[in-house]
Amino acid sequence: MEQRQPGQQTSAVVLLSGGLDSATTLALAAAAGFTPYALSFRYGQRHVVELEAAARVAAAAGVAEHVIADIDLRRFGGSALTAELAVPKGRDAAAMSSGIPITYVPARNTVFLSFALAWAEVLGAEAIFIGVNALDYSGYPDCRPAYLAAFEQLANLATAAAVEGRAHFRIHAPLLHLTKADIIRRGLELGVDYSVTCSCYDPDASGRPCGQCDSCLLRAKGFAEVGVADPLLTALARSAP
Numbered sequence: 001m002e003q004r005q006p007g008q009q010t011s012a013v014v015l016l017s018g019g020l021d022s023a024t025t026l027a028l029a030a031a032a033g034f035t036p037y038a039l040s041f042r043y044g045q046r047h048v049v050e051l052e053a054a055a056r057v058a059a060a061a062g063v064a065e066h067v068i069a070d071i072d073l074r075r076f077g078g079s080a081l082t083a084e085l086a087v088p089k090g091r092d093a094a095a096m097s098s099g100i101p102i103t104y105v106p107a108r109n110t111v112f113l114s115f116a117l118a119w120a121e122v123l124g125a126e127a128i129f130i131g132v133n134a135l136d137y138s139g140y141p142d143c144r145p146a147y148l149a150a151f152e153q154l155a156n157l158a159t160a161a162a163v164e165g166r167a168h169f170r171i172h173a174p175l176l177h178l179t180k181a182d183i184i185r186r187g188l189e190l191g192v193d194y195s196v197t198c199s200c201y202d203p204d205a206s207g208r209p210c211g212q213c214d215s216c217l218l219r220a221k222g223f224a225e226v227g228v229a230d231p232l233l234t235a236l237a238r239s240a241p
């Protein structure tokens with residue numbers, strides 16, 4: 001990831017889901033010299049726990065502003081995250097790396113990045129950060145390098161700021177080629193408090209992760225490889241009656 005150079009725009013829009021990856025991405029944006037503006041979505045997801053986590057992460061990071069935008073992808077369905085479909089549980093690495101799972105939300109990153117682009121143009125920011133990953137990921141087509149390059153090209157064709165020469169938008173994906181363990185190591189170096197994050201696709205009402213969905217399994221694998229306990233699980237264990 002490029003460091004911000006003197007004289008360049010200092011603001012950046014950071015997509016923030018409240019999960020481990022987006023929390024690390026937010027910390028990396030700040031470490032690179034950007035003033036982060038966090039953007040989350042109430043998009044019709046079945047669980048609001050992630051928005052509560054996003055608010056905690058944004059507050060801990062001291063962002064310039066945290067916006068939660070309302071859209072309704074639930075009207076279209078097509079995903080276990082927005083419709084009454086079962087979230088896959090207990091899949092092994094081979095199963096997770098083959099095909100596109102039912103937790104894929106159609107066009108979600110395209111919708112999210114479009115909102116981020118609109119806000120960036122209004123802010124006069126040229127940087128947009130997204131915490132997608134092309135290694136430890138569950139086959140999502142909108143987490144690939146080719147997709148990000150295509151969206152960046154679109155951003156510089158579809159905005160007044162770019163057409164008039166006032167901005168050149170960059171899509172930053174600092175986690176793109178990192179393993180989950182590498183992401184966690186980098187976040188711990190930057191002081192990210194993973195106890196306030198939520199990565200689970202199917203948490204209970206209190207925010208306790210299911211421990212068996214793809215996201216939980218990848219998170220557990222990452223912490224195991226780093227050799228540290230997941231702070232979220234430690235915090236939940238301490239708070240249990």
